[in-house]
Amino acid sequence: MNPRNLLKSRSFALLGLAATSLLPQAANAAESLTIYSGRTESLVAPIINQFKKTTGIDVTVRYGGTAQLAIAIEEEGAKSPADIIWAQDAGALGALNKAGALAALPESITTRVPELFRNHNNTWVATSGRARVLAYSPERVAADALPKSVFDLTDPKYKGRVGWAPSNASFQTFVTAMTIDHGVDKTRAWLEAMKANETKAYAKNAPIIQGIAAGEVDFGLPNHYYLLRFKASDEAYPVAQTFFQDGDTANMINVAGVGMLKSSKNVSTAEKFILFLLSPVAQQYFTSQVFEYPVTDEVIASSLLEPFESVLKHAPKIDLEKLDNLEATLKLLSEVGLL
Amino acid sequence: MSATIHRQPPAYALLGIFLLCGGVLLPLAYLLVRAFEADSGELREIVFRSRNLELLSNTLSLTAGVLAVSVVAAFPLAWFTARRNIAGERFIAAAGVLPLAIPPYLMAYALLGLGGNYGAVAQLSDRAWSFPILSGYWGAVLVLALCNFPYLFLNFRSALMNIDPALEEMAYSLGSSKRRVLMRVIVPQLRPALLSGGLLVGLHVLSDFAVSSQMRYDTFSLAIFTQYNSAFDRTYAAWLALALLLMTFAALFVEARALRGLRLDRAGTIIPRRRAARGFSAITVAAFGFTALVVSASVGAPLFSILFWATKTDMAGQWPALFESLRGSALASMPAAVAATTLAVPVVYLGIRRPSWMTRMLERTLYIGYATPALAFALGLVFFSIRVTPALYQTFFLLVYAYTMRYIAEAVGPLRSTLYQASPRVEEAARSLGAGSAAAFFRVTLPLLKNSMLTATAFVFLSCMKDLPLTIILSPPGYQTLAVDLWGNIEEAMLPEAAPYALAIVACSALFVGLLLSREKSHS
Known part of the structure; x- marks a missing residue:
């Protein structure tokens, strides 16, 4: 580069700098x-x-x-x-x-x-x-063998086959909803039974889906959109999702x-x-x-996406406003040994 | 010579000890403050929570498992390179160090992406083959052992090289069998190596949260991270961090205690024996077979997996974001590396030129940050900065500070070895020609140290580049670094998107290991 060009480029650079x-x-x-x-x-x-x-x-x-x-x-x-x-x-x-x-x-x-x-x-x-759903492996679970209620998952036949994410906020809100729908005692009993049934704790929602694809678990309790994200980049992604019976707390919006x-x-x-x-x-x-x-x-x-109207039909009737007792839920999860 | 040794330790050595210790211990003290702020009912509930016992037993059994597997991987490699005359032992020695290029959080990601019904192997074989995904206790043990066994390898190797062959010859001449010689003569001499290598491995295991998180195995460090990340019961997090610190102190104490009174010294020097000619034998086959196994598990498999996932993502599209994180990592690592080296030079200098108990102490304090569990240190800094220096809370400065304190120990090695070789005579000559002690240091000693200061800076820089725990807790909001972005992708199970970041970090770590190996070579 000769000196004149250098001068030119430098003054251009200065101009650009001043402008930006x-x-x-x-x-x-x-x-x-x-x-x-x-x-x-x-x-x-x-x-x-x-x-x-x-x-x-x-x-x-x-x-x-x-x-x-x-x-x-x-x-x-x-x-x-x-x-x-x-x-x-x-x-x-x-x-x-x-x-x-x-x-x-x-x-x-x-x-x-x-x-x-x-x-x-x-x-x-x-x-x-967003909706809470039941994710599962269509390869290892027959369509007629799906649990009807989230409370079924404590059955021994699901032992070690379910994944959840206790430290995740959406899961915690679902637990709060369960305490409102079914009372604190029943919720605590469910959490303890799930833990005893060797439910596997993942750090977040997405790894649950990955865990199902990898064959580590057969069922999971995530939000609905994580799987769709995997499906969008890979249609053959080997995981499916569905709802529990209508009105189940685990279908909450x-x-x-x-x-x-x-x-x-x-x-x-x-x-x-x-x-x-x-x-x-x-x-x-x-x-x-x-x-x-x-x-x-x-x-x-x-x-x-499944139409929102049909999701509404599956969902329990819960006033989102009432789900404000985060502290009590965190305490409950700690007492059960999940946090 | 004796004229240069000052019996009286300089007062500024004391000041240095004070500042360096304080820099790490003061934030830790805030864990105590925070831990005891709860009312007594809450305290009782926290301390006697049954989960604590579970965490304790998990953490201990993980440490034990990792130590055992590491010994199994490290000892044969060390034996082959130090004791047998095998052609290509350099290659085996490199295999013992190479895994340091893969940080544990990355190894866990890579191995998780390899196995299972939808991992790299399954997808490449059209789902004809697959092997169960690694997880839980054994997953965590395997990943942590594969990443950390080199610390044991290096210790075993130098210990084996320094055993006086005369001892064995004596044992043989008294009629001992090979087996007896191994168990009664060689193994006892490896105790210090096992302890100091084991201590390093143990400290890394205690510090880890990222592997346990991915493998879903609950330990103290993971519980701290979960508390910080999801619930943030700060009191409980502080208690967990204190428990972790206590375990670390216990480990340090046990190591020091076990070495006390141990004497493996000898009169006179080792007379090297002529080594048998290198030959090809069954041992060679075994050695290379074992080495190949270790290398393919610790380096081959993870690289294969990362490269597979890299093909599943649009690398070109991710380049701008990757560059941004690379810049962020470098911007924080550079000042820390320079600061650490600048601080380490005078400390190491005093330790060698003015040896006294106090300057030795000073040198030891450089290791405090390194031994402290990273999450406990980071959490202590968070509490400390909120209370005492709110202006620094969540700032870039705090991140650089934490890096400096934690990785300053990395700067010691290169500086020490050069200073030992630099003769004090040169300085004395400068003094005799009228230079003051400061002038002699700056004009004579410092130029001699130039290369090793560069090496030290590079070591600290690369360690900061691959650091995860400090970065994740202390980096300012919105600040992009390689480790934080990689972790974000890992947490969201976005295996393809994580791959470019993983490759960038492997490149940084490979440079680190390259540096280590080239130093080894120039010293051997």
């Missing part, structure tokens, strides 16, 4: 947002990145377990750096609402979703819906949802983010990429 350093500042003076996400990074990072790109807002995300983040927010109190909590389940949001940590959301947000998908005092809205912290100093930015999550773009992403149920009706349904 000016641009974002001009667009958005110091608009920033901190999100605590109990939702897994691989599932939600793409949509958060899109929000960043389209708005130019500086977003920081702390990923972690939903319960962990909910408890962290309670401990951090008014000093919490979080503006938004995006939880994997309704239970943690209910607990935060009960603790008075969440701010009321404006009507512009709450009217975007049906009543089923928000709480009564409008401090959180669902961003997507849960939501991932979002709330704004009372301590947030970026209220308008936080509201912008929540509205974005309810926008057709984000809702379509949840349906087509994550295989969850949309909470608004402006999207094209995924062909892989």
